[in-house]
Amino acid sequence: MPISKDSVRIGALTEGRSKVSRRFTIISSCSDLWGGSEELWSAAACALAENGHSVSCFKTGVDTNHPSVRRLKSFNCTVRNLRRRNRGPVLIKYAHVLPLALHLLTRRPDLVLISQGDNYDGLYLGYLCQKLGIPYTLICQKASDYLWPEDKLRSYKSAVFEGAVKCFFVSEHNRRLTEDQYGITLKNAQVVRNPYMVRTAQPLPWPVNDDDNLKLACVARLYLLDKGQDMLLRVLARNKWKERKLHVSFFGQGVNRQSLESLAGKLGIQNISFEGQTSEVISIWRDHHALILPSRAEGMPLSLVESMMCGRPGIVTNVGGTAEIVEDRVTGFLAAPVEDSLDAVLEEMWARRHDLREMGRRAATRIRELVSPNPAQDFANMLLKIVGELAEAKTRRHVVGHITASDPSPVRVSPDAEI
Structure with a gap:
């Protein structure tokens, strides 16, 4: 089938999408000052910023002197306090949602990444993105056999999982358990690896102790x-x-x-x-x-x-x-x-x-x-691919809508056309 002018136009609009500066907002729901669950999103944020993309980060109880926070800022990532580390009344506990919503509405990021220490603690942030019409992905760093969702919350939480562009898990076990807990099959699920803190090409020499312990x-x-x-x-x-x-x-x-x-x-x-x-x-x-x-x-x-x-x-x-x-x-x-x-x-x-x-x-x-040598860069590439695909889909919808508006007559295909 010959290539249409509209196909050429779509290709021209989406060509070189990787060279476009993208906007990311990353939200960590981890309540600790810093934890192992923070390494993936923070390293990916640095990789994205280093390649010219705009990254805004929200973190509970930001410690400006923490080495990882300083590293994020050295790559020109903005790092904001999501909320204070407290266990106050519900109205205080969720008071941070309004300024976050204002940020998302003003910035309109291409993609929101919600990093969870578990598989439930950031789902309310995904719900917020759903209501604002902003695409989001979820990271689930853990799933516990002894922590199942209450029945009254399962419907809304499962909708947040299913509404995500991607749900990332760090193990197959966590993916399977999450699906069991919510009674769903996540077609948007993918397993990723966390970055690690050692760089050694081969095993270290075996320890030799004087006391034979x-x-x-x-x-x-x-x-x-x-x-x-x-x-x-x-x-x-x-x-x-x-x-x-x-x-x-x-x-x-x-x-x-x-x-x-x-x-x-x-x-x-x-x-x-x-x-x-x-x-x-x-x-x-x-x-x-x-x-x-x-x-x-x-x-x-x-x-x-x-x-x-x-x-x-x-x-x-x-x-x-x-x-x-x-x-x-x-x-x-x-x-x-x-x-x-x-x-x-x-x-x-x-x-x-x-x-x-x-x-x-x-x-x-x-x-x-x-495990690959650079899981953070791998993950950053995945996020860029997601944003590129979202942009391409949006462009296609825009072009198809424009064609339909300018020529509302139905498209007819000749029976002799090559398909």
Whole structure:
């Protein structure tokens, strides 16, 4: 079939769309000062801004001195406070919606990206975009088996998922669980990877300790509801673990540090330490043999990806996407998120502790097959593709509408036309 003039016109209008400066608004619903769930959107924002696109960011409780916030501003991204970090009455809690709505109406971004720490905490922002007629995408960084939506909210929340241009999940588990929780199949769903904080082309040298201790690192936010460090402490309180040459270092900060320290004291555990927060991830794995992660809920834990990148196997619970990157007893160990299962898996790890180095080598190879070198740039490219497709669809609607208005007669195709 010959190419029509209208097709040429559409092509001319959409040609070079990647060179057009696009407008993005990114909203993070995470209530922490900063967390692992913030890394994907912030790194993608920097990648977009570096390539000439306009990016406005909204974040709860913005800390202007945080390195990631400073980096965003260095790329000329605007970073605004979404709301204060409080748990006030509903009228105060949602007072930030009006100024946000005014921003969206004034700016009219090409795309809004809503980054959620879970799979529900930013859905009201998607609802706002729906009402304003602005295209939006969702990131779901976690889904919990123990947190299901109330029946009275399922209809509106599922409509927000289905109304998104794309719903991004960090693991297949989280996608499936979200679909189960809302009784829907998301045709607009896609799994993406989070950026990681280590840059090493090969596994790190294996640690050699003078005291011959096996050193495990638990790298996670100190938040027991999700991360389950209390389960690990109760396992370590069993006599056999107190008597073995095993040390567990807890890295991270959070609202339950004092609770964990108090519990460790109550249980009489001596072979642990609380190391606090560190941005030097590689330094952790220069000195530790494996990751231990007793989580109750996860998305795709960055600490697991990073430990595998460094050639350290993970001893992790089978929650979230952990089983999607860990092959049990080959590149790590998988346990159920209960104490007896965690203890049994640790016992098997102890019996095979001389195999950990080889398991770590296999883990390093496998994770490089599963995760690209630059997930943030990959994600930024996805967002640009979405905006380009939206612009092209809008152009086509405009051209078709213009043709229809100027020539309302029906289009007739000759029976001899080549199709």
